[in-house]
Amino acid sequence: MKDIVYDVQKGHTLYAVFLELKEWNTIEIGKLGTFSFAPGVYVYVGSAKKNMEKRLARHVQIDKKKRWHLDYLRPYCQITKIISYETSIGECGLASKFKKKGKVCVPRFGASDCKCGGHLIFLGECK
Template sequence: MGEYCFDAGLYVYSGSARRHPHSRLQRHLRREKRLRWHIDYVLTNPGVEIVDVEVRGVPECQLNRLTIGTLPVRGFGASDCRSRCGSHLKYLGPTPWSGRDYIG
């Protein structure tokens, strides 16, 4: 995707982990890993902090559609998306988020 300079603020990423979801989440939480997915390049940046992880029992594209926010990078995390999400990373804004109301 090339380089991208993200605005400071809060982002939400919708991903899937149909097989071995616990292992997948543990992998995302590690800083040291082989960079494979778009989100790996973001999460290994020292300026990025994971503030919340939620597991929902719905497909990633459906969850992504329920999530508010704007699309800062077209195609991010959506290489295999068939639902025309545009991106599975959404920008919620520059201020700290104080609730769990980013998912409709």
């Protein structure tokens, strides 16, 4: 198991969790449905106005009650890096920046409370 690289700054409320999926998997993502995931690197964009450390620690855990879309994907992936960002760009704005480098693979993933396409972006094959 690899160590996770943390670049989390005090006062930031946005974060990106980078995940590596080693093989094809078909995974049920709660009420969103069942989706096929290609092996490669994914980034999940989220926000936490309070207790970001607790939220990130929860994302790292594998065995937990499934509350968020990421909880369904997490057991199949290795988290490689977590980076925080300052607030001004907003969660959807940060996701949009990553979308320029990849594509949304599950519509509405992590975005049930906004109007953007999704907050899980496939960045491509593992290197």
